[in-house]
Amino acid sequence: MRRVAVTPRPGWRERCEALGFDFHSLDGEPYWTEDAGYRFSLAQVDALEDATAELQRLCLAMVERVVQCGDYARLGLDDSAAALAEASWRRGERELYGRMDLVYDGAGPPRLLEYNADTPTALFEAAVVQWHWQQDLFPRADQFNSIHEKLIAAWKERAATLPQPVTFASVADAPEDYATAEYLRDTCVQGGCRTQHCDIGDIGWKGGAFVDLRDRPIASLFKLYPWEWLLAEPFGRHIARAATRWIEPAWKMLLSNKSALVLLWEQFPGHPNLLAASHDRADIAGDVVRKPRFGREGEGVKLLPAGTRLPFPGNDDVYQALQRLPEFDRRYPVVGSWVIAGVPAGIGIREDATPITRNSSRFVPHWFE
Amino acid sequence: MAGGQAAEAPMAGEQKSSNVVVLALMGAAFAGAWWYNRSDQPLLRNRYLTQSDCECDYGAGRCSTDGGNWLGPWYLSDPQQRARDSNDPGPGGSCGTRYGTYSGGGSHGFWRSGSSSGYRGPIGTQDGYRRGFGGTARIGRAGG
Numbered sequence: 001m002r003r004v005a006v007t008p009r010p011g012w013r014e015r016c017e018a019l020g021f022d023f024h025s026l027d028g029e030p031y032w033t034e035d036a037g038y039r040f041s042l043a044q045v046d047a048l049e050d051a052t053a054e055l056q057r058l059c060l061a062m063v064e065r066v067v068q069c070g071d072y073a074r075l076g077l078d079d080s081a082a083a084l085a086e087a088s089w090r091r092g093e094r095e096l097y098g099r100m101d102l103v104y105d106g107a108g109p110p111r112l113l114e115y116n117a118d119t120p121t122a123l124f125e126a127a128v129v130q131w132h133w134q135q136d137l138f139p140r141a142d143q144f145n146s147i148h149e150k151l152i153a154a155w156k157e158r159a160a161t162l163p164q165p166v167t168f169a170s171v172a173d174a175p176e177d178y179a180t181a182e183y184l185r186d187t188c189v190q191g192g193c194r195t196q197h198c199d200i201g202d203i204g205w206k207g208g209a210f211v212d213l214r215d216r217p218i219a220s221l222f223k224l225y226p227w228e229w230l231l232a233e234p235f236g237r238h239i240a241r242a243a244t245r246w247i248e249p250a251w252k253m254l255l256s257n258k259s260a261l262v263l264l265w266e267q268f269p270g271h272p273n274l275l276a277a278s279h280d281r282a283d284i285a286g287d288v289v290r291k292p293r294f295g296r297e298g299e300g301v302k303l304l305p306a307g308t309r310l311p312f313p314g315n316d317d318v319y320q321a322l323q324r325l326p327e328f329d330r331r332y333p334v335v336g337s338w339v340i341a342g343v344p345a346g347i348g349i350r351e352d353a354t355p356i357t358r359n360s361s362r363f364v365p366h367w368f369e
Numbered sequence: 370m371a372g373g374q375a376a377e378a379p380m381a382g383e384q385k386s387s388n389v390v391v392l393a394l395m396g397a398a399f400a401g402a403w404w405y406n407r408s409d410q411p412l413l414r415n416r417y418l419t420q421s422d423c424e425c426d427y428g429a430g431r432c433s434t435d436g437g438n439w440l441g442p443w444y445l446s447d448p449q450q451r452a453r454d455s456n457d458p459g460p461g462g463s464c465g466t467r468y469g470t471y472s473g474g475g476s477h478g479f480w481r482s483g484s485s486s487g488y489r490g491p492i493g494t495q496d497g498y499r500r501g502f503g504g505t506a507r508i509g510r511a512g513g
Contacts, residue, residue, distance in 0.1 A: 182395060
């Protein structure tokens, strides 16, 4: 695993925009960067793929155990959220996508930092933009990235049984979220489904059903909107009795929650792809990272050196043993490993000038030989 | 195992990238043709001057503030539809009377008889059968 300086493609901005990727720069700062790329060996890519498959196995085992034990309170879920999650799991509702954020230096085992199992973004740039970059610059090499094909295959497999049209809802004034939802809609169309897009706020509740802007019942709803928000908002009380099929299913609440890191460690202590995690700072020796249960994009994440005392520790905080991110050219990369329909599908790398990955962290493409 | 799909073991030596990445909707065709006109607004919620007025109608934990007034939960504006929905919180406005409308167990004012002195009913209503989702996005990012 190396960070290699690369000459950007002539007119790379226009190339990106032609794909519909118009947020390559955010707030005047580059988000997509192609003056460098990460180069892996096949063995390293295999290690990432194997670790992702193994972590997926652990996650599903953890969900199964929570459902069997009814231990939802440790995930901070109230009775109504727990009932939704449990019912969706027992019905066998299938997951579509998720992104495991891994710390990996090319040598030791990849380890799970957190799992965005509900509303991951940075999908379009991983699946499409970096694929075109690799085709343009390294056509003889390969890339760990079959995300696009696996998404289309997943929709094709479900097209016969998924109620349609599939409505894709996101927050309209968040361009990354919108692009992620629209990209998924694109793959859904290619998978043979009828689709439409809707602002999450334009969803209505009428006649005992969630309805679209033409007041038609929403048959299936992909929502780029966290489950914990949906349930806390005014229409949350309608979810349990609506006939709408939800994507991601409600059981993904159990995994998109950082308390899942604690439950995983308890169920699989010492596993090489996990880091020690607890709700109690005192359980973990040495430096730790404190994470809020429902934070996203590095929100609320704090590094706590060994011996640090917290005067007002939060009940919802998760403490995870610190494994420092590798440093390449004063950049700290996190590997986002995509799981599509339960299968490892590829990676996208985001790097930051600090050891905490945030929404301003840059996307850097990769290849392997 | 219910729910998710078990991961399959990857095959060694196979190509790991998509053969073709073609877009059907995005790129030049990326347009907002899905916006339609909104129709009528058959949900309502009450506005109150104080939290206690609102909670007198609906009970603790069911009211929120917009920074000025206090707002009760959404209810169906059509009385006939409302009568068919046992979860509908009702139009309130009758705290302290025998005929409270809170369908989850009668008016809270009725059950807390004597606590409703000084109660002032709703000062107005707010329309909307949409916008029941999306509010949290004003203070945080949905994707990550």
